[in-house]
Amino acid sequence: NGKMFSTLNEGLSSASRVLVASRNFANDATFEIKKCDLHRLEEGPPVTTVLTREDGLRYYRMMQTVRRMELKADQLYKQKIIRGFCHLCDGQEACCVGLEAGINPTDHLITAYRAHGFTFTRGLSVREILAELTGRRGGCAKGKGGSMHMYAKNFYGGNGIVGAQVPLGAGIALACKYNGKDEVCLTLYGDGAANQGQIFEAYNMAALWKLPCIFICENNRYGMGTSVERAAASTDYYKRGDFIPGLRVDGMDILCVREATRFAAAHCRSGKGPILMELQTYRYHGHSMSDPGVSYRTREEIQEVRSKSDPIMLLKDRMVNSNLASVEELKEIDVEVRKEIEDAAQFATADPEPPLEELGYHIYSSDPPFEVRGANQWIKFKSIS
């Protein structure tokens, strides 16, 4: 993946400056991670894992990029440069970066609308993402999708109706099995969507046909403003696949997420059928930008998670304490990330909007182009696809 390599390169070159200046870093370190709760599984993912310096710096940079990108989106939204709906995932960085770390770029991923982080980890640039949020032509969906509809290679969005993406994910998994290339599909949904009927339909099909589908419930404790206890008869989301084996994972620890994902992917690739992962995570922002996020939970709770379980902080502490990186080095990465986000935001603000002529494009796959009626019968748009 070209982008990952270049960020790695930048990471290494700044690191080597520091290296020459002061001390030697360890190449890797072993960490203990939390044991996952298991459902219908004899063994779970390992409880220790090795993190290399290279990987650590890469994960740190990616998580920091997602964090700053979301905060920049918050800022742009408040300045009314981003309009419409905007669902931010700061606090959940370990999920998107950890999942990506556990799979290959040729695997597939689909999720609902809290998707900016996944869009980035699946390979798009911050520029394309922010420009899509501001609705400009440089955006990844040409400015026509917005926050909820971002797509990339092997990343199927970006979907507005919760739960609807899960049968889609099962279908993608079927295609993976059929094509025989050993690929898996990560199908994500939230704790609110976990109560939708179509998810259970997808569980049944995936288990019946042994599809290589990893169902992932991103449990951030609140479905919009409703806490999990008030919405679900069983909050053990990892068990709700019933006949599908499941694991409950600490979603704030990127290493835990990575190991669990590797375990789950291996399970699917070996032909054993689907598996379910519950990632216990937290979002700092409200459900969307129109939700302050404090009417259904206390500021103290948010503060507590920030100070005790922040995923970036956890990784940073681990790396610094085991001599995988220095505080200064990570600060340098912070500075570079900030600059990258700032440049992307400039682009996203300055880029022009898509031309009005394109309003009717891509409704059907059509050859030759045809005409689409606008808001009244005298306004016509050409539809080309």
Place this chain on the structure above:
Amino acid sequence: MAAFAATAGGLLRLRAAGSEGQWRRLRGAGLLRGLLQPESATGVAAQRRHVAHFTFQPDPEPREYGQTQKMNLFQAITSALDNSLAKDPTAVIFGEDVAFGGVFRCTVGLRDKYGKDRVFNTPLCEQGIVGFGIGIAVTGATAIAEIQFADYIFPAFDQIVNEAAKYRYRSGDLFNCGSLTIRAPWGCVGHGALYHSQSPEAFFAHCPGIKVVVPRSPFQAKGLLLSCIEDKNPCIFFEPKILYRAAVEQVPVEPYNVPLSQAEVIQEGSDVTLVAWGTQVHVIREVAAMAQEKLGVSCEVIDLRTILPWDVDTVCKV
């Protein structure tokens, strides 16, 4: 939200047909106001933010229903629901997030007033909400279900069309779910995009057994909603979300009914009939005024109010 033009004689007569060419030259994806401006203005209009292209036109204060209070659309809905729960001890309100008042504040205060066994939240499951509502209604209790946005009603489409609409017919009138009313915020709001802007009344408009209603104002909404709740057939009540705060009128505090399946002639005219419902009624009123002023055309403006079964007689009356 739609409008179509038809004359009593079936011919579309618009004087100054030459202006049609002018309309074609103009670029503007907005509603009619953006369209009927000279070309130079709309060159800029294409890049301008289009938020609301209409002005809500309140009706005169109604005198025949007792004391009135200034209310916007969501307050009128709350008032109707309050009246219903007070009059009918079997009435219950349920849906996503209705307990704290609802994402549009339509159910504020009702849980405190009537108790948590009468106003309660459901999990995220539209098909379940409507199916559950049908079950409540079949036992004879009054079920008022809320679907959080009309865009989310589709998982419940089977329940509405196959279960609710046909219950009375297939049981030979032994059972019915007539005391079910489904409410949903409806229509474009400017920033809703694909999944917070839809107007799906057309999908339901061809399903015998249910009634579909769309009000244009707070006064109409309260009366129509009360009629839907009391009607002995399952009803879907779409509330134009852009009017929740923007539409303010004097609305009677006591309950009253606006009849279903009756269109209202808002303005009489002799050349063209314009039929609309919901938010578009206000756009059409402006259009009628403009047509009179600029083209000398006399328009009859009709608010359809009930989409199904619709008032054919009023619309087609010469």
